[in-house]
Amino acid sequence: MSHSYPRIAALKTAAQFEAHVTAIGATLPFDVQVQPAPDSPLAAAIETSAGRAGNRFSILPMEGWDGTTDGRPTDLTRRRWQRFGESGAKLIWGGEAFAVRHDGRANPNQLCLGPTSEADLVQLREDLFRGHRGAGLETGDLVVGLQLTHSGRYARPDPDKQPRPLAAYPHPVLDRRVSPDRPVPLLSDDDLDDLSARLVQAAALAQRAGFTFVDIKHCHGYLGHELLSARTREGRFGGDFVGRTRLLRQTVEGIRRDAPGLAIGVRLSAFDTTPFRKGEDEVGEPEAVQADYAYAFGRWDGTAALPDLSDTRAFLTLLTELGVDLVCLSAGSPYYNPHIQRPATFPPSDGYLPPEDPLMSVARQIAVTAALKQDFPTLRIVGSAYSYLQEWLPNVGQAVVRTGGADFIGLGRMVLSYPEMPLDVLRGQALKRKSICRTFSDCTTGPRNGLVSGCFPLDPFYTAHPDHARLKAAKAGA
Template identity: 60%
Template sequence: MNYRRVASLKTSQDFFDYLESLDVTLPFDEEVASGPASPLAQPLRIGERTIGNRFCILPMEGWDGTPDGRVTELVERRWVHFGISGAKLLWGGEAVAVRYDGRANPNQLVSTDQTTEELARLREKMVDEHRTRFSTADDLLVGLQLTHSGRFARPNRKETLEPTIVYHHPILDRRVGIDVDYPVLADDEIRRLVEDFVRAAKRAAGAGFDFVDIKHCHGYLGHEFLSGYDRPGPFGGSFENRTRFLREIVEGIRSESPGLLLGVRLSAADMLPFKKGADVVGIPEEGDETYRYAFGGDGSGLAFDLAEPIRFLDLLKELDIPLVCISVGSPYYNPHIQRPALFPPSDGYLPPEDPLVGVARQIDVTAKLKQHAPELIVVGSGYTYLQDWLPNVAQSVVRQGMADSIGLGRMVLSYPDLPADVIEGRRLSRKRICRTFSDCTTGPRNGLISGCYPLDPFYKSRPEAKELAQIKQAWTGEQQGR
């Protein structure tokens, strides 16, 4: 690969010239404004509430809860960083499973009657830290992401997959050894799962959260329903049936928690699963001539068709769901689409395209969906790989109305207060900017807690850092031996 590192693009002209060599166009403002007049400092209205600026913190799993799904000091540290980030929209804080078997890892948080008080204290601690740092939290909107991990569930052991599937996916089933006779989720089981989401939302409301995210992204259960074109019965086939899971959850929440705001994080488009090629660069899996398993796909498995995602946003408007966070793809089977990075995790592949191509793709998809649904508050994803140039692109996106809010994930692990630095006009701390080394993913993929081991001294000094270094060294040796 001859991709240039973003850190080597020292001037805006360097950045433009490199984008031109890639035939990539990104919105870009030469000067980043600060203070109250900054486009990124402008408030958003949602009903009677105000969101104080245009930065959003996206939910991340830390693999650092207790085995029974409770909050730990490591979880609290991460949430405190979210609070002092300066972002005024905190999208879900963390992916919290609505029941035990829905966890993506054996240390993921779970919503239960026993954990609700802990989640309430966690939210309160985060809000208090935000208020201390920024004088007020009245313009802070805090959500909780509710999830079931579906075919990627590992609730008991890090090495043991315990999948719940909506339909049989020939490529993904083959990857993990799901037999053709493995049972799919029955209709009555789906309705019980709907009730679990409704109960979890009621707990979240009781714990003081302003909204819940009904997660429909990244290959997890909600997202899989959207691609269940061949599933028979009331939860598959037609668009109406494939969105029934969402609609029944919303109906239940409206009945049980009528004052609770709702949002959806959506993988608005998808592609074929990718795998390592002979040179470790990602290549698409071989499949049928027509790929039928990509919501928002064009049938080829390699391009998007936004007709159904646009229809999905129309449904959100009908359901009075004002918040939508746009993502694409899945970190499990096509991470270069979902999470552009130069360095792959230990179980990944080298990117088959410059990651800036992936960033531009996500920004373009989000802009097209925002253009169709100006009434919705649309949050964009995929910005971390922009690194030093993130503020310039983010400001231009917001200024042009291509998205309402800029979502940050991995960046906040290494540089939690980047939003505050941008809005308050401070020079970025280059030593803290995420360079997408993917250690925060390699760690969890090998059963370790997630954190920024290269740049955060806290994680760098932990014993897991040595174990992670050995894992990476072994992976590098394996690739060099090919």
């Protein structure tokens, strides 16, 4: 069948992996031998505006589903942060997607700005540092930031878990998905001024809590990302490039004023394409003509060629002018085209089977990131989409850093099942095969069914959690 691709775990040797990459017409940097520290490219320290990072592994930000309904962390949140620290990665990008307004929460258990946030963030940061020290590591070269977000069209802030979308502009495909019966409310320019003020407030709070940078999130279809394609929006925050980047520029200016010395980063979807839906045989198919899709920022037309990165280059030029050097690159959105963003063999319960070998999706992100790093050598760039590589993640990651294709290798899902992978790689230890993320997508299916965040198949803590049985029942029902 068209969606049946070889599993990475079945590619037992480097030669088999490289032969498969060649057979599908992809190109991936690859080192047959993975070097331990101190000689490994992955072990090299690097200076950033937020501090000196002691190696080239980065933990990507998570959207937790295990906070309280009033936006505070729980013991499950604290455990996750401690494991981020235990990972050995020296750049913690965001740790958590932290909503700066209640109406911007993507789920009713997401962390959110509130009266106790400063003390809560102090505690989470200390949990992370304690995990790092517990792994026998120094903390002087550990760089920790907080991702600030508003979920916009994908807001589900209330305990009833119903969509409460707030959009930047009308969208003919996405509007009917999130609000089939009524128009999606549009945020006014005054709303966006208020949002910018909240972002600045949260940034100053994060600085007081000990974080050395904040990420002003511009990825995955959330509000910051959506504004970048708001060409049809009228008013100060839409239309031309100046309007579409006003939220970023206004927020950076406010942070420089109210939190001097705090570094700023941006996680960006470097390219996008039409929304996909489940088609024949449950394989994803485009819901609009990719070549005509007018709502992408960095449009990929679905061909073998790389996406059109002119939008992206203009944005990275702006970041350089603003003195922002921390950039974490991703692609698309987990809500409407997850295969280009988060390659996986097994889709979440509400997803579709991959319409291309997921290795193609990985290779595309790595190639785009390398092209942008070449054009913007002074930026400190984190690459994403590595978890699908599984056993071969260290081989590809080392080659990418060695050849200058990115400064950091970002780990997302992998950290839920195998947080200590970076330490094992740097210490020259064999990978723990039974802990390697196999992209079962239960860490997405669970939250989509109102359950907590975690790796239910591979983390014994979550295998024993009551939500594991609920997840099995939900999947059986689906």
